[in-house]
Amino acid sequence: MRAYNFTLIEEKWRSIWKKQLETIPHEPLQYARKYYILNMFPYPSGSGLHVGHHTGYVASDIIARYYRHKGYHVMNPMGFDAFGLPAEQYAIQTGQHPAITTEKNVNKYKKQFQQIGLYFDWDRQINTSEPTYYKWTQWIFLQLFNSWYNNRTQKAEPIETLIQAFINNGNHTVEAVCDEDTPLFSAQEWNSFTASEQQAKLLHYRLAYLRYSMVNWCEALGTVLANEEVKNGFSEIGSYPVTRKKMKQWSLRITAYAERLLEDLTNLDWPLSTKEMQRNWIGRSEGAEIIFSVLSVQGKSDQIIKVFTTRPETIFGACFIVLAPEHPFVNFIADTTGDTILIDYIHKARNQPDRNRLAESIFLTGIFLDAYAIHPFTGAKLPIWVADYVLPSYGTGAVMGVPAHNSRDYLFAQSFKLPSLSVIKSDKPLEDGRYEATEGTLINSSFLNGLSVPMAFANIIQELVRKKIGKYKINYKVRDPIFSRQRYWGEPFPIYYKEDGLPYALSEDQLPLVLPEVSSYQPNKSGEPPLSNALNWTTPEGYPLELTTMPGWAGSSWYFLRYMDAHNANAFVSKREEEYWNPVDFYIGGAEHATGHLLYARFWTKVLHDLGYIRMKEPFHKLFHQGMILNFSALAYRIKDKNEFVSFHLKASYDVVAIHVPIKFVHKHILDIEALKKWRPEFADATFILEDGKYICGSKIEKMSKSKHNVVNQDTVIAQYGADALRLYLMFLGPLEESKPWDLAGIEGCSRFLHKVWRFVHYAQDSWTTTECSNSKEITKTMHQTIQKVTEAIQKCSFNTAVSSLMICLNKLSAHSKVEKSIVEKFILLLEPFAPYIAAELWESIGKGSSIRTVSFPDWDEAYLVETNYAYPVAINGKIRTKIIFDCNTPDATIEKEVLIDTIIQKWLSGKTVKKVIIIHRKMINIVA
Secondary structure, three states, X not given: OOOOOXXXXXXXXXXXXXXXXXXXXXXXXXXXXXXXXXXXXXXXXXXXXXXXXXXXXXXXXXHXXXXXXXXXXXXXXXXXXXXXXXXXXXXXXXXXXXXXXXXXXXXXXXXXXXXXXXXXXXXXXXXXXXXXXXXXXXXXXXXHHOEEXXXXXXXXXXXXXXXXXXXXXXXXXXXXXXXXXXXOXXXXXXXXOOHHHHHHHHOOOOOEEEEEEEEEEEOOXXXXXXHHHEEXXXXXXXXXXXXXXXXXXXXXXXXXXXXXXXXXXXOOEOOHHHHHHHHHHHOEEEEEEEEEEEOOEOOEOOOEEEEEEOXXXXXXXXXXXXXXXXXXXXXXXXXXXXXXXXXXXXXXXXXXXXXXXXXXXXXXXXXXXXXXXXXXXXXXXXXXXXXXXXXXOOOOXXXXXXXXXXXXXXXXXXXXXXXXXXXXXXXXXXXXXXEOOHHHEOOOOHHHOOOEHHHHHHHHHHHHHHOOOEEEEEEEOOOOXXXXXXXXXXXXXXXXXXXXXXXXXXXXXXXXXXXXXXXXXXXOOOOOOHHHHEOOOEOOOOXXXXXXXXXXXXXXXXXXXXXXXXXXXXXXXXXXXXXXXXXXXXXXXXXXHOOOHHHHHHHHHHHHHHOOOOOOOXXXXXXXXXXXXEEEEEEEEEEOOOOXXXXXXXXXXXXXXXXXXXXXXXXXXXXXXXXXXXXXXXXXXXXXXOEOOEOEOEEEEEEOOHXXXXXXXXXXXXXXXXXXXXXXXXXXXXXXXXXXXXXXXXXHHHHHHHHHHHHXXXXXXXXXXXXXXXXXXXXXXXXXXXXXXXXXXXXXXXXXXXXXXXXXXXXXXXXXXXXXXXXXXXXXXXXXXXXXXXXXXXXXXXXXXXXXXXXXXXXOOHHHHOOOEEEEEEEEOOEEEEEEEEEXXXXXXXXXXXXXXXXXXXXXXXXXXXXXXEEXXXXXXXXXX
């Protein structure tokens, strides 16, 4: 028997599988059963993949292999989310085109995927940065631009239907999702508008629209950043300062779909935590929008402030109005008075993250605007304040301060000694700071006195509508996402501008609009985006094209559709392919995408469904979040404002900053100082305060991450233990959904298991004769029990349980000198999804001509799962004294007789009279004495 040489075996089968993939054509769409497995595709960075990345990929590969064995038509594709800021930053630093580095990184990722034995459908590969792909991203953007949301039909419709409504009746009777400041006009007025005026009016309705928005602006990177790209006021890439800035940006009207996005979560097989995150992000709340008139200020007497509140019945407790610093009325006061204190306050507030603005310490800040609103029912003068605890993203960016019902309002009133009416009495505050009324009724509230809260809510809404000072309203916390980025490496917008400065769509036959060559990847000297550095970035007619590009999430919002029909040059996906493959049956990826990618993909799917391009309403039927792989991080302690490091046990005497250092520089907590000095130029001249002549590092367990320099390179692990051992270990570590620490001792155990499998199969093969040996009942039973456990574990994604079952099975089989060939075949088939290389080699070694990939997964026989014997716990007066094994068909009388003559039982019964023997089948026996 030759030794198990995983290096040679894995090289051999990688070569064979590569040839097979090159020659196997697409299977026809004639299968009764399909299974679409999807991984969240990666961004191809230059540093490549580490072992932590593979948890989800190996899991999906196991599922794909299992369903192929079960006869399903399986699609398990892979592609690359290849646009993004890192490649652009590298291009700025080196001058090399991002496409070159992206291609290099993609090839590196593919090699690493293939090295670990991932059986992806590479003939369906996509790359979001290739024109053949982003042509269709641009096409989808045009569908958004050329659509509006009809509230009557509750779906998106072509903009032409809206234009026809304007021609016939104006917009007085149109029920649409549109901007708050959308002007009303008659049919006569519409028909008299110039083309430019009509285009400007349509921007209020389009699902993709252009308007001024507050954005996260990073001067150093020269671009707008998404909220998730900003950490504590600094960019995630480079840690550069980020400020809030008002800019003209493209946005997508996801708010039109808020209700549908909420409703359709119900039937999705998703983690409850993820569904709850989306519900909270969308943030549906019912209430009223109330109009407060403003007393004449700065010579202007016609101003109003609209307030959204979920508790309109508490309006008689309103003592003041508080506005967000971004509110138009605050800007009006700042502009007209020139108050530098107010202007400075507004500027500082805008640059604070929302999380900081909601912290309790912020309640102590605010400025009285020297203006008053009129209470719409009592006529009382309510002082108007600005405070940064009010966010522009909630409601209208204005709240009516009711200290008796809201903890934030109460704290604010206390801080500035504002009046605080006690409108509702109770000793029992609710979680949000509101107070329940005594016996559930309102007092001191005019015509609402004595009413329950629900009745008061209904009555105040009715009165607001009657007096034309408000209305019932459903508010959503979700806001339309900004869709513009001041970058080069992204999808160009298929938009151009005429002399009127308004956006117009390119025709579909002009797609793709390909990224041009530019003289610099940085914004130009006037601050315009990098595309302004291109020559002749215009339409053939000479109109300027849009200079910003789409964000990274544009291509990922629909990539699951392109996999279905990756090479279709005439459509983003054919109806035949989409109807066959939809929806994704199993989607695996990180939970951090719950309120970003997952929400946007659902939004785009619904728009495409409304417009009739696809049948599915939801993209992902089942969603699974894999846990993170954790590892020890090494920490060095740098004295603040000095290039000097202090050893771990001495750091308490200094003001230090902890810095992550590569774990490869650390051995048994001792730092290789020379390696650190060579690592980064800034540390070349660093000095070190040592203890006992050594620098001791600190450590903590964290997510395995390149930024923490604690990654384990997959190439190193595979070279030492093999790809199969790594695959097994990643699954054996613990439940897939939980985070787990990396430990090389564990992978050594998986390696020993594979060596044992190798020896077992070859020893078993030596014992086979020309005639099949009769197998023992015990071996057959063991195998069928294992088939059941492994099958059910795969279906539940309990891969650690499956691997454990295989290990237990091997131990039991190895205890027999002879094992029938069919049993060995079944064992190899069970192992194949987890360790495909060794399984393929062993399958060939036992003389099987066909590829193991084409063989059916074994089924278990229920007959072998029935237990014929049962070990009964035997108790005397309720205390268990021993266990006795009986055949499950043994009569009660025989059981009782055998139990009473058992030597252990006789010892415990010595001197006692047996009153009764109670037998509970397949559970226990109790002797009453």
